[in-house]
Amino acid sequence: MTLSSAKKKRIADTVDKHLLYQESVQNVEFELDFIRDRFREIRGREPYSMREDFCGTALASSHWVQQDAENSAIAVDIDADVLEWAKGNNLPELDAAERARIALIEGNVLDVCNPPVDFIQAFNFSYWCFMDRSTMLDYFTRCHAGLKRDGVLFLDAYGGSEAYQVQKEKRKVGDFTFIWEQAEFNSVTYEQQCYIHFKFKDGSKIKRAFSYRWRIWGARELREILLDAGFRKVTVYRQAFDEETDEPLDEYVAGDDATDFACWLGYIVAER
Ligand SMILES: C[S@@+](CC[C@H](N)C(=O)[O-])C[C@H]1O[C@@H](n2cnc3c(N)ncnc32)[C@H](O)[C@@H]1O
Structure with missing residues (x-):
């Protein structure tokens, strides 16, 4: 390649979409802090072992094993390519002892069998790929079985009237723009088609x-399915908003109060 043709390369052809995703979508430090704080509050002890379902690049697992010498992680994804990416990019950031405490599993979360862990996390709505109640119940039942007796399952969810709208949302992240598109919504089946674009x-x-x-699931229905799967208590933590500016805060409040909300993001915490 000549210098002039290299100069002409479009930025889009030179970037790695997984790095852009990690930078624009994920905030694993915040999420692991949220999990540790809730776990301590609920169980009065530290969590050490995790399973990261729908792990993608296994970023959360990679951070978790770095945070404490006793921490271990099982990261599960069905896509061999994204796990290869994790092996080539995130795992090399770990030292040998940290790498020894993380297991990448290529497989379906509906089939995975693991030694029981303190917590399972399934974030960025990935579990909404399960479209019917019986498959969701099967998934939650398997999560229940994959947890220690005092284990906790952490999920995320969103809702509010804007969740059902066809719309695009743009956000500047460093030197690129992240675009979230809700491209289609079926108001009978609640199936939604979404895309991430980068500019x-x-x-x-x-x-x-x-x-x-995926299917947009209501938090109330998810709670009912989790209880059917054997979880004893299910709490929704909804993102708080600044009372004056109405801007979302990095704060989550427990409770079901979301009357007339145009949109909310939150976590669902299910205690075994
Ligand atoms: C939205 S990404 C989630 C990445 C990351 N966990 C996050 O929070 O951003 C969804 C991932 O789920 C994986 N996936 C989809 N269905 C799956 C299944 N049944 N079992 C395991 N992984 C699955 C996909 O391969 C993809 O990597």
């Missing part, structure tokens, strides 16, 4: 870098 300062784009088809 760069030279105008180039990665369109449909990630594509998701």
Whole structure:
């Protein structure tokens, strides 16, 4: 390649979409802090072992094993390619002892069998790929079985009237723009088609870098299914909003109060 053709390369052709995803979508430090704080509150002890379902690049697991010499992680994803990416990019950031405490499993979360762990996390709504109640019940039942007797399952969820709208949301992240598109919504089946696109300062784009088809589940129904799966208590932690500006805060409040909310994001915490 000549210098002039290299110069002409579009930014979109030079970037790694998994790095962009990690930077724009994930905040694993915050999430692991949230999990540790809730676990301590609920169980009065420290959590050490985790299973990261739908792990993608296994970023949360990689952080978890770095945070304490006793921490261990099992990271599960069905896609061999994304796990290869994790092996080539995130795992090399760990030292040998940390790497020895993380197990990457290529498989379906509906089949996985693991030694019981303190907590399981399934974030970024990945579990919404299960479209019917019986499959969701099967998944939650398997999570229940994969937890220690005092284990806790952490999920996330969103809702509010805007969740059902066809819309695009743009956000500047460093030197690129993250675009979340809710492209289609079926108001009978509650199936939604979403995409993540990235745009760069030279105008180039990665369109449909990630594509998701899932069912929008109501938090109340998820709670009922979790209770059917054997969980004893299920709490929704909804993101708090600044009372004056209405801007979302990095704070989550327990409770079901969300009357007339146009949109909310939150966590569902299910205690075994
Ligand atoms: C939205 S990404 C989630 C990445 C990361 N966990 C996060 O929080 O951002 C969804 C991942 O789930 C994986 N996946 C989809 N269905 C799965 C299944 N049944 N079992 C395991 N992994 C699955 C996909 O391969 C993809 O890597």
